[in-house]
Amino acid sequence: xxxxxxxxxxxxxxxxxxxxxxxxxxxxxxxxxxxxxxxxxxxxxxxxxxxxxxxxxxxxxxxxxxxxxxxxxxxxxxxxxxxxxxxxxxxxxxxxxxxxxxxxxxxxxxxxxxxxxxxxxxxxxxxxxxxxxxxxxxxxxxxxxxxxxxxxxxxxxxxxxxxxxxxxxxxxxxxxxxxxxxxxxxxxxxxxxxxxxxxxxxxxxxxxxxxxxxxxxxxxxxxxxxxxxxxxxxxxxxxxxxxxxxxxxxxxxxxxxxxxxxxxxxxxxxxxxxxxxxxxxxxxxxxxxxxxxxxxxxxxxxxxxxxxxxxxxxxxxxxxxxxxxxxxxxxxxxxxxxxxxxxxxxxxxxxxxxxxxxxxxxxxxxxxxxxxxxxxxxxx
Amino acid sequence: xxxxxxxxxxxxxxxxxxxxxxxxxxxxxxxxxxxxxxxxxxxxxxxxxxxxxxxxxxxxxxxxxxxxxxxxxxxxxxxxxxxxxxxxxxxxxxxxx
Numbered sequence: 001x002x003x004x005x006x007x008x009x010x011x012x013x014x015x016x017x018x019x020x021x022x023x024x025x026x027x028x029x030x031x032x033x034x035x036x037x038x039x040x041x042x043x044x045x046x047x048x049x050x051x052x053x054x055x056x057x058x059x060x061x062x063x064x065x066x067x068x069x070x071x072x073x074x075x076x077x078x079x080x081x082x083x084x085x086x087x088x089x090x091x092x093x094x095x096x097x098x099x100x101x102x103x104x105x106x107x108x109x110x111x112x113x114x115x116x117x118x119x120x121x122x123x124x125x126x127x128x129x130x131x132x133x134x135x136x137x138x139x140x141x142x143x144x145x146x147x148x149x150x151x152x153x154x155x156x157x158x159x160x161x162x163x164x165x166x167x168x169x170x171x172x173x174x175x176x177x178x179x180x181x182x183x184x185x186x187x188x189x190x191x192x193x194x195x196x197x198x199x200x201x202x203x204x205x206x207x208x209x210x211x212x213x214x215x216x217x218x219x220x221x222x223x224x225x226x227x228x229x230x231x232x233x234x235x236x237x238x239x240x241x242x243x244x245x246x247x248x249x250x251x252x253x254x255x256x257x258x259x260x261x262x263x264x265x266x267x268x269x270x271x272x273x274x275x276x277x278x279x280x281x282x283x284x285x286x287x288x289x290x291x292x293x294x295x296x297x298x299x300x301x302x303x304x305x306x307x308x309x310x311x312x313x314x315x316x317x318x319x320x321x322x323x324x325x326x327x328x329x330x331x332x333x334x335x336x337x338x339x340x341x342x343x344x345x346x347x348x349x350x351x352x353x354x355x356x357x358x359x360x361x362x363x364x365x366x367x368x369x370x371x372x373x374x375x376x377x378x379x380x
Numbered sequence: 381x382x383x384x385x386x387x388x389x390x391x392x393x394x395x396x397x398x399x400x401x402x403x404x405x406x407x408x409x410x411x412x413x414x415x416x417x418x419x420x421x422x423x424x425x426x427x428x429x430x431x432x433x434x435x436x437x438x439x440x441x442x443x444x445x446x447x448x449x450x451x452x453x454x455x456x457x458x459x460x461x462x463x464x465x466x467x468x469x470x471x472x473x474x475x476x477x
Contacts, residue, residue, distance in 0.1 A: 254473055254475045307475065
């Protein structure tokens, strides 16, 4: 007798309606979906395929506070809120998935290689802290001698720097994996290869047209990174973006020697050293630029001469999700009630906020403007 | 485990974890370690499980050892030389070594 084998077919999920469909399966979309699913919503998470340009797989994995908010003091407060919530969020992720995302709040540094850099850094922090309405947080300049006690591997060219005890880092690749593992456990449906072509408003919600069929939900959250630029206008929203290229160098695994992340150099929980922080605008995502890698490597060597004999195992390029002014956008549509947009550069740092603060607002159907009103795209 | 074939050539003295080992001229470090009877030449960086040379042609990176104070070197690609100091590697390489 012939047997039929029931195959799980992701391309044609059973037609069903969702409470919320989140567009974008990176850290931002997965964090929001996590928050919605843990609150009991029926959630679908739409994603592109493996070849999608994905900042979540190319980032530097800092959970970072210092420097955030110059030009928009509310962003500093929003960042600190997430930094404060991160330990609890990491514990929850481990609890649900059994995966340790290696979150550490060790405090972090920005290092300066000349007196001019020290002066510039001090002025930046001063301007940041002098803004009206800023949440005052502990980021301070440090002398070389003080830094050396915490980072014994610094080279003779390091003359000073800034330190913020709120800074930390995480294993962001494992975070992405853990969020997806957890989403499955929480009952959310992950639908890869569902690139959204069009969104239509329907009675009681939205229909999203994708290459793999139509998905319907009462609410829709756009969390598709730079692609929000084209998706947002489909539901009466706007998301002005300016993608930015970044390049990272990764070394072989080393015994731990760097206890605190530096904004451009950090040692991961598994021992590799990541060197990065380059910024280029208006360039295609493909390929690496040797000139930029050389500058990154040179600065890292001057900061930590011990890296001189270390082997590089990878270099890569990623595209940052960046709004026109660099600050996040959280907005809800006036013409299409139930449609939301979320854009941010710091999907790692803000993951706790997205799961624990933004998602509950979306579940209730409206953003709390006392908390996120400053981040509306109306500012553009 | 391994036995030498062919007739003996000139010998080269190296040290392995501080112990004097006689190798043959033309041996790679990995071949010399296997001929000396080592069954494991490193432990892995994350789980700490034992590893030994495998492909012997520079592809698999299982033969990593510390040679003359430089860690993570591919033993199968480096010929032995008189007085060479080879140390089996425990887990990750140390920065600066």
